[in-house]
Amino acid sequence: MSYNGSGTFQINTSGQPVVTGTVISSTAFNSLTADLATGLSTAITKDGQTTVTANIPMANFKITGLGAATVGTDAVRYSQIQSGTDKLITVTGTDTLTGTMTPALTAYAAGNQFSFVAANTNTGAVTINIDGVGVKSITKNGSTALAAGDLTANSIALIEYDGTRFQFLNVGNVVGPASSTANAIPTFSGTTGKLLQDNTKVKIVSNNITMDGSTSGTLTVAASAVSGTNTLTFPANTGTAILDYSTPAFRNRIINGAMAISQRGTSFTTSSGSAYMVDRWQVGATQVSKITGTQSTTSATGFTYSQSLTVASAFSSGAADLFYLTQGIEGFNIADLGWGTANALPITISFWIRSSLTGTYSAFVRNLARDRSYIATFTINSANTFEQKTVTIPGDTSGTWATDNTEGINFGIDLGSGTNYNGTASTWTGSNVFRTSGSVSWVANSSATLFLTGVQLEKGSTATSFDYRAYGTELALCQRYYIKWTQTANSSWGIFEGWARTTASFRATAPLGIPMRASPTSSYSNVNINDGGAAYTVSSFTDLSTATTFAVQAAATGMTQYRPGSLGSNGSAAYIDASAEL
Amino acid sequence: MIQYKLQQIDGRDVAVTIIGQNISIPFDPDNTDYQDYLAWLAEGNTPIPADE
Numbered sequence: 190m191s192y193n194g195s196g197t198f199q200i201n202t203s204g205q206p207v208v209t210g211t212v213i214s215s216t217a218f219n220s221l222t223a224d225l226a227t228g229l230s231t232a233i234t235k236d237g238q239t240t241v242t243a244n245i246p247m248a249n250f251k252i253t254g255l256g257a258a259t260v261g262t263d264a265v266r267y268s269q270i271q272s273g274t275d276k277l278i279t280v281t282g283t284d285t286l287t288g289t290m291t292p293a294l295t296a297y298a299a300g301n302q303f304s305f306v307a308a309n310t311n312t313g314a315v316t317i318n319i320d321g322v323g324v325k326s327i328t329k330n331g332s333t334a335l336a337a338g339d340l341t342a343n344s345i346a347l348i349e350y351d352g353t354r355f356q357f358l359n360v361g362n363v364v365g366p367a368s369s370t371a372n373a374i375p376t377f378s379g380t381t382g383k384l385l386q387d388n389t390k391v392k393i394v395s396n397n398i399t400m401d402g403s404t405s406g407t408l409t410v411a412a413s414a415v416s417g418t419n420t421l422t423f424p425a426n427t428g429t430a431i432l433d434y435s436t437p438a439f440r441n442r443i444i445n446g447a448m449a450i451s452q453r454g455t456s457f458t459t460s461s462g463s464a465y466m467v468d469r470w471q472v473g474a475t476q477v478s479k480i481t482g483t484q485s486t487t488s489a490t491g492f493t494y495s496q497s498l499t500v501a502s503a504f505s506s507g508a509a510d511l512f513y514l515t516q517g518i519e520g521f522n523i524a525d526l527g528w529g530t531a532n533a534l535p536i537t538i539s540f541w542i543r544s545s546l547t548g549t550y551s552a553f554v555r556n557l558a559r560d561r562s563y564i565a566t567f568t569i570n571s572a573n574t575f576e577q578k579t580v581t582i583p584g585d586t587s588g589t590w591a592t593d594n595t596e597g598i599n600f601g602i603d604l605g606s607g608t609n610y611n612g613t614a615s616t617w618t619g620s621n622v623f624r625t626s627g628s629v630s631w632v633a634n635s636s637a638t639l640f641l642t643g644v645q646l647e648k649g650s651t652a653t654s655f656d657y658r659a660y661g662t663e664l665a666l667c668q669r670y671y672i673k674w675t676q677t678a679n680s681s682w683g684i685f686e687g688w689a690r691t692t693a694s695f696r697a698t699a700p701l702g703i704p705m706r707a708s709p710t711s712s713y714s715n716v717n718i719n720d721g722g723a724a725y726t727v728s729s730f731t732d733l734s735t736a737t738t739f740a741v742q743a744a745a746t747g748m749t750q751y752r753p754g755s756l757g758s759n760g761s762a763a764y765i766d767a768s769a770e771l
Numbered sequence: 772m773i774q775y776k777l778q779q780i781d782g783r784d785v786a787v788t789i790i791g792q793n794i795s796i797p798f799d800p801d802n803t804d805y806q807d808y809l810a811w812l813a814e815g816n817t818p819i820p821a822d823e
Contacts, residue, residue, distance in 0.1 A: 594801055707801035712794040731778040732786045732795035741795065742780060770803060 191227040283309040288319040299352035311340040441656035446644035448494040451484040468667040489541035489575040495642035503635035508607040515601030517771030520591035533584025539652035541643040553623035561588035596771040605630035673766040683755020689748040698740040709767035720754030776819040
């Protein structure tokens with residue numbers, strides 16, 4: 190009989206139970222021993238002699254004290270799962286990887302995931318052979334071969350077998366360069382690499398995100414595909430230069446770089462030597478009447494005006510002669526550059542220039558004391574053609590650079606100054622130099638022309654697009670340095686109202702809409718005093734202005750004391766102006 | 772050669788003009804025309820006194 194199929198061992202009942210005092214039948218005894226032999230042979234022996242012939246129902250009981258599996262057909266001890274031995278490969282090699290597992294792998298199956306610590310940084314496409322099962326490629330983003338550096342020495346790689354190849358799952362989770370390459374930037378040779386997977390945060394600790402390379406880079410905050418707001422948040426400006434290099438407001442430190450503001454008129458001479466042209470721009474000249482200028486409508490694409498210059502009388506400069514086109518930038522407007530300190534930042538100057546003379550020219554920047562200067566050369570390649578030029582100048586960590594209402598930086602382009610001002614390009618010099626010996630002596634060429642527009646001086650090492658400002662904004666910026674009140678001939682009203690302080694002096698005052706840089710110098714043309722009864726010729730102005738109030742005392746004769754009147758045209762086109770240029 | 776002339780208000784020098792130019796320069800150290808005048812003085816030049 191033996192087991193009944195449900196686990197109950199049954200004894201043969203023939204001749205049983207035996208009775209005291211009777212002879213036990215051999216048949217009954219033999220049947221009993223046969224049943225016992227059958228039962229014991231069917232049981233599992235603890236020394237492993239028997240082989241199980243069917244599944245063993247454990248009825249929720251554990252197998253305890255299980256030995257660690259050593260081959261693929263062994264039962265797995267739970268601690269082996271915890272330790273990941275079923276996933277972890279020991280790998281050697283750089284691009285041709287040999288992997289071993291314990292227990293050894295016997296076959297690849299789609300869906301198998303393994304991880305390993307890369308022994309070396311790969312130099313190209315990578316294959317792996319695990320326990321001699323077969324050589325398979327490791328690819329990324331589908332079937333793309335790995336590029337050099339995708340596997341980084343000592344980094345953990347996660348791969349999954351897709352039935353054909355192993356795909357590298359953590360290609361985007363770049364582990365930074367080894368400590369031996371501090372400050373290096375992880376690079377991607379593919380076109381679809383990404384820094385981190387979705388739904389993660391990028392946190393930069395005490396460092397920067399840097400765009401680097403020979404072309405250009407873009408940091409994009411992508412718009413969300415669903416409703417919501419994407420915000421690029423900058424920290425409070427508690428340190429220095431938080432919005433470094435590309436400050437959106439007042440990016441261009443040059444005023445009137447597009448030459449659109451020209452309060453002084455549209456044509457200019459240098460009959461007294463140095464002379465202002467369009468607003469904020471001055472021709473510096475030690476010789477009179479060699480250069481004339483206009484606010485020209487011949488300009489570069491995208492600009493309406495330029496400052497044009499023409500050599501009116503060719504001049505071969507003596508050693509001490511100077512000729513340049515320049516603009517002084519107020520110290521308040523360059524204070525953030527940190528020049529004269531260890532934290533000095535670079536600047537980039539870009540401009541459109543056209544000249545009838547090709548060759549090398551010198552642009553320059555200087556400080557107020559003229560004991561720090563930097564020459565940056567550029568080349569005009571084609572005559573009479575607008576070309577955009579860009580020069581980058583490292584910040585000056587030496588010298589004194591004004592950060593108040595005096596001149597912070599003097600920028601200019603040399604027009605053929607004398608040899609006293611020759612210097613070396615692309616280096617800071619502790620003296621007043623602003624041209625190289627090989628630069629074009631433009632002023633020495635009769636009827637030579639030069640046009641300049643789109644001038645931008647900005648913080649940083651990259652030239653950005655021209656910082657167009659509203660006309661009114663640009664005009665207001667100009668009027669901090671110069672303002673001109675004009676009146677057409679025979680106008681019936683005055684420029685300023687005032688009163689006769691005495692019979693010989695007339696005082697007029699007016700608040701300045703734009704506070705000027707300093708108390709301005711005043712000048713006038715074709716102005717008289719009219720008190721409604723008579724007109725009085727002005728013989729002179731005495732300036733009483735402050736930076737916020739224009740005030741003059743005009744001298745005349747025969748006025749009636751305390752009578753009000755006006756300063757205005759004497760019958761011809763008149764002007765009064767105030768200048769606080771740098 | 773440029774020539775400066777002092778200008779007075781109530782007997783006090785407050786500005787200078789340049790002979791031949793309808794211009795008046797206030798005595799403000801930040802005014803660059805005034806700085807040019809000071810440099811001119813430093814060269815040993817003397818302005819014309821103000822009108823009485």
